[in-house]
Amino acid sequence: MERTSVKSIKQMLVSSFVLALMGTSINVSAKAYKTVLVHGFQSQQLSAIDPTKVESDGQAYWADYWGALADERIDWPSYERIEGKIASDYLWPKLRTMSEQGVCQPGCVFLTHSTGDLVTRYIIDNQANWLENAGLEPLNIVATFDVAGAGGGSELADLAVSAANGLANPVIEAAVRAWLGRSVGQTLGVLHDLKVNNARQLATFPSDRTPRLRFVADGDLYFNATKLFLPGIDDSVVAAHSACGANQAGAFDSCSVSVGMDGKLESQDGVRNFWPYHYPMLMSDNYDHFSVIVNQSKGKVTTANSSIQLAPNKQVAFSTYEEEKGFWIWKKKYRYVRQSDNNSMSALLFAAMPE
Structure with a gap:
């Protein structure tokens, strides 16, 4: 501590x-809504199961930037399953306390990272029933900001489970070690939920119409050891189909059919069909899976959508400009978010939260 x-x-x-x-x-405090953090997968917890460290691990996860700005945090252990003890021992007690304390009465924005996207989808699908059955008021979840979201799973989880079952070749094992930081052990926990088919079956269509805003990266990690196994554009951990919120797995170059991850305004093999209420917002080819939640500027950011209305007089909006590059017939037009060359993606997100 x-x-x-x-x-x-x-x-x-x-x-x-x-x-x-x-x-x-x-x-x-000037923001219109409370901010609730839901972290992602933490590989170190698979080899060192310690329930006493779940809270401190959650705190450390957000320490660089968001921890000091958020109102609440939902912590959960990666060595458990979402529909098992994650829900019963971690999600439910926290949601009950938040309801009893009226945390989300003014409205809450859940900011998620990676597997936190999948965990939050399960929360959205169940929290109203859970709380109403306990005689409590459901949380008013106004929107989610899903950063590098793994709601559609990750092909790396499929590899890890295969490796644990002795079904992987040396190349796959090397990719899994690069991602996890070690060879996969016997404890798999949430990796089962992160398998692409499993993730896409978990609370896929919540009845709650909470807008899910997507913030997507396309960067390199692990000396590109994992990219061979991720279809289309990826952030070295999650492919675009998952991060963008596509309603089916596939190889996509962008969250948009008209703007590239680098901001280039031209036709893309991008996602056309999304899960209900999923809206891609920012994209960047300069950030990787982890740098999107720290306070470090990595380069320019573009938009798949520049604004979305959350409520009357409450919107999330990013100011953009266009820039031409190249010469003569090679000239290309790009769209960028203002100040994105000087500020981190996380800082841009915080600045865009409704006031």
């Missing part, structure tokens, strides 16, 4: 950055 003084200094530094970015006196 951090000492109080160190934590306070860190929060002050993060807040100072946000104020400088916004150019005004806006702070976290």
Whole structure:
């Protein structure tokens, strides 16, 4: 645990950055909705099962940027299954407490990363019934910001399960080791849920019409050891079909049919059909699966959609501009988000949250 003084200094530094970015006196409390964090898969938990570290692991996951800006955090262990103990021992108790305390009465935005996207879909599908059956008020989840979302699963999880069952060749085993940081062991936990077919069967069509905003990367990790096994564009862990919210797995070059991940305005082999209420927003070929949630600028960002209305007078919007590159017949037009060359994607997301 951090000492109080160190934590306070860190929060002050993060807040100072946000104020400088916004150019005004806006702070976290000025946002219209509460922010709830739902982290992703944590591979180290598979080899060191320790329920006493679930909370501290969740805190560390968001420490670089979002931890100091959020109102609540939902922590869960990667060594369990979503429909098993993750739901009964971690999701339900937290949701019950949030309802009892009225956290989401003004509305909540769930900000998820990676497998947190899949976990949140399960929450959206079940939370109202769970809470109403307990005589409590359902959470008012206004929207989700799904960053590098794994709601459609990851082909790497399929590889990991195969490797655990002794069905992988050395190339697959090397890719799994690169991703997990070690060889896969006997504990697989949420990796079963992350298999592409399994993920796409889990709470696929929640009756709740919560808008799910997608923020997608196309970067390189692990010396490209994993990219061979991910179809289409990917962030080295999750393919575009999953991160964009496509209603079927496939090889896609973008979340849009008219703008590339690099911002180029031309025809793309992009996702055409999405899961209900899934809306791709920002895309970038400069960020990878993990750099999207830290406070480090990696380069320009583009939009698949520049704005979406969440409620009357409440919208998420990104200001864009167009730029031409090249010469004569080779000239191409690109679309970028303003200030994205100087600010991290996470900072852009926070600035765009409704006030």
